[in-house]
């Protein structure tokens with residue numbers, strides 16, 4: 001029977017040892033198992049056997065030492081795994097196919113809904129245009145643009161989990177994840193510190209050790225926001241979200257814990273699948289799958305556990321990074337490499353219309369403008385990019401311009417970059433103490449209203465002075 005299975009004649013087979021049958025690649029494994037058997041252990045291992053017809057057949061071996069006719073010998077039982085392996089492969093293929101099927105129907109479902117909005121809004125705009133109702137036409141066009149943006153957002157998130165993006169996180173910059181968490185906590189504040197539902201949620205942030213990681217801060221930031229949003233959404237009646245970090249064995253662990261009902265057992269396997277959602281039409285079900293893709297690209301892991309008492313814990317593991325010499329030099333090189341580069345200007349204001357207008361004006365100048373509609377988004381931009389000049393509104397909700405200035409200065413100090421000139425602008429005739437302005441890193445005040453052309457002159461003058 002062994003001759004049939006292995007495809008050798010009896011004479012050939014008795015001359016062959018297990019090492020000959022397995023081939024040289026598996027020699028170490030066999031030697032290792034041999035030693036264990038010598039120590040009277042029963043071992044179990046898998047080997048591929050080279051059959052007489054050249055095929056390799058997977059086998060599972062159980063082996064132990066025995067005494068046979070008063071002499072030491074090895075008793076081993078081998079089981080052919082071909083059928084089992086085939087079945088496993090088929091199962092994996094079927095699972096993959098069904099995941100692809102689910103994903104395709106998720107894409108179709110989401111895009112059909114968006115296309116419906118786009119088509120409807122386009123038609124409505126045309127009708128309103130012909131009846132001369134310009135404001136209604138504008139409204140329709142705005143919802144058309146909004147739906148297109150949502151579509152673009154879905155495509156971006158799909159790219160995140162399909163790993164279609166190039167794996168360039170190794171070349172990414174080194175940054176402090178602890179600071180990024182502070183930004184994520186700040187940005188999600190309207191969700192958990194909603195004045196309409198005061199004291200509904202509490203967010204605990206257990207202050208971390210500094211943890212430097214390498215990669216793309218805005219992608220990791222998105223993962224954090226996804227996890228915080230999920231935690232809040234899991235507690236519709238309110239509860240506590242706890243964010244904690246820990247450095248262990250060269251790795252950084254970040255957990256987001258909530259006090260909701262946890263993930264239903266039957267969903268545990270599916271929550272990282274794209275488009276899987278239990279939240280109905282409003283949710284795309286892409287939060288965890290895109291987060292998973294992002295973390296994998298950063299050579300990390302994203303896992304979930306249900307807590308014994310109540311709630312879920314999502315844990316991100318990321319390898320801690322060490323600053324290389326190249327990172328240190330690139331910090332000082334940044335803009336110096338491009339003496340002719342355009343001036344990079346960041347404008348932070350919660351008046352969207354002002355930002356829109358400025359954007360339009362600056363498009364045709366030598367100044368590249370970026371805009372941020374909230375102080376938190378402004379701080380995120382400052383962390384992720386280098387600007388030549390920053391202009392920030394003084395009176396905004398959540399955080400005023402002075403605070404933004406102070407934090408921008410602190411970022412620069414920590415990261416070793418030179419401080420970016422910071423302009424504060426305000427329409428109030430309020431006198432601010434020079435000492436306070438200096439403490440918050442404000443270089444100069446700009447009075448509202450300021451024309452775009454005037455602002456351009458101020459920015460250019462500041463750069464020339466530098």
Ligand SMILES: Nc1ncnc2c1ncn2[C@@H]1O[C@H](COP(=O)(O)OP(=O)(O)OP(=O)(O)O)[C@@H](O)[C@H]1O
Nearest residue numbers: 230231234262271277278283284285286287288312
């Ligand atoms: N903290 C949590 N507690 C309980 N269930 C959770 C938690 N986080 C995620 N889930 C489950 O995982 C599913 C998938 O989450 P995911 O973030 O991918 O999508 P979503 O939140 O439903 O939609 P989106 O993030 O696109 O708005 C959720 O619908 C929910 O059932």
Ligand SMILES: [Mg+2]
Nearest residue numbers: 226230287288
């Ligand atoms: Mg989500």
